[in-house]
Amino acid sequence: MLTKHRCVVSSVLVALSLTAGHAGAEILFEDGFESGTRNTTQNGVRWHYSTDNVRPTTDRAYKGRYSLVFPFRGVPSGQDSFEEQRIRFGNQYKELWIKYDVYIPSNYHHRREQGGDNNKFFAIYNNNYQPGFQVNFSLHPRSDGGSNLAIHYYRNGREEPFISNRDALFTPEDFGKWHRIVMHFKVASSTNASDGVQELWKNGRSIMSIKNLANGGPAGLNYMDEAYIWGWANSGFNENTHIYVDDVVISTSPIPLEEDGGTRRTVPNPPTDVRAN
Numbered sequence: 001m002l003t004k005h006r007c008v009v010s011s012v013l014v015a016l017s018l019t020a021g022h023a024g025a026e027i028l029f030e031d032g033f034e035s036g037t038r039n040t041t042q043n044g045v046r047w048h049y050s051t052d053n054v055r056p057t058t059d060r061a062y063k064g065r066y067s068l069v070f071p072f073r074g075v076p077s078g079q080d081s082f083e084e085q086r087i088r089f090g091n092q093y094k095e096l097w098i099k100y101d102v103y104i105p106s107n108y109h110h111r112r113e114q115g116g117d118n119n120k121f122f123a124i125y126n127n128n129y130q131p132g133f134q135v136n137f138s139l140h141p142r143s144d145g146g147s148n149l150a151i152h153y154y155r156n157g158r159e160e161p162f163i164s165n166r167d168a169l170f171t172p173e174d175f176g177k178w179h180r181i182v183m184h185f186k187v188a189s190s191t192n193a194s195d196g197v198q199e200l201w202k203n204g205r206s207i208m209s210i211k212n213l214a215n216g217g218p219a220g221l222n223y224m225d226e227a228y229i230w231g232w233a234n235s236g237f238n239e240n241t242h243i244y245v246d247d248v249v250i251s252t253s254p255i256p257l258e259e260d261g262g263t264r265r266t267v268p269n270p271p272t273d274v275r276a277n
Helices: 002-024
Strands: 027-031 045-050 055-057 067-072 081-093 095-104 119-125 134-141 147-155 163-170 177-186 196-202 205-213 224-233 241-251 274-276
Touching: 027 045, 067 081, 067 224, 081 095, 081 241, 095 119, 095 224, 119 147, 119 177, 134 163, 134 196, 147 196, 147 205, 163 205, 224 241
Parallel strands: none
Antiparallel strands: 027 241, 045 081, 055 067, 067 241, 081 224, 095 177, 095 241, 119 134, 119 224, 134 147, 147 163, 163 274, 177 196, 196 205
C-alpha cells in the first residue's frame, strides 16, 4: 500500500512539474501535429514551405498519433538528399528558444564524401537570408556513421568559418531512439558586437554553448523571423532514411530541457574542445 501511495504521489509531482515547466516559459507556438495537418497558427507563427515529401504521418510518433516525417531518399555516392520544413514567426525576434523531439532511425548513416558532406540540422535567420541575420546548426560526419555538431553563421552578411565541436550529437547508440532537442538563439546586439548566443542540449545535456558569437546582421536586418528544420544533406544517404520530428515548441523564454520539466540532468558546461575550421 505504501508503494502504491508513493507511485501516486510521484505521478502527481511529475504532472505538476510538466505543467509548471511550460507555464514558466512564454510559449509562442506549440504543435504536436495531432490534427494531421500543418494548419496551426499561434501568435503569428505558422508553418510555411516544405519539400513535397515532408508530411504529418501516423507511422511513428513520440506522443499521440502523429509526427512530421522527413523521408530522405537514398542516393548514390556524390549525390545530395533534401527534405526541409520552414516556419515563419510573423514577427521580428532577437532571442528565441526552440524545442522538439526527433527520432533518428536505426539505419541512419552520415557518410563521408569527397566534396561537401555537412548536413543542415536547424537554421534560423532573417528571411532576406543575405545580408540579414543568419545562423544554423550543421552536422558533420563521424567515423562511426554518426554526426558531430557545428555552428555555421554570418556576420554582416559575410560567411564566417564553421565553429566545430568534437562532441557528437548523434552516435550509433542514439539510432532507433527519440531525443529531446532544445536550442537557444540570441542575435548579437549590433553588427560589431560579439554577444550573440547559440546553444543546443540533447536529452538535457549540453552539446554546444557559445555565448560570444559575432553573428550580427546589418542595421535594419539584425533579427530572426524564419527558420527551417533539417534541410540540405550534402552527404546524401545510402538508404532511404526517415527522420521524425514531434512536439515542436517555440518560446521567448527558457524551455525545460527534460520531459519532466527539469532544467538539466547535470550543469552543462560550455564545450572546451571548440575550434574554427
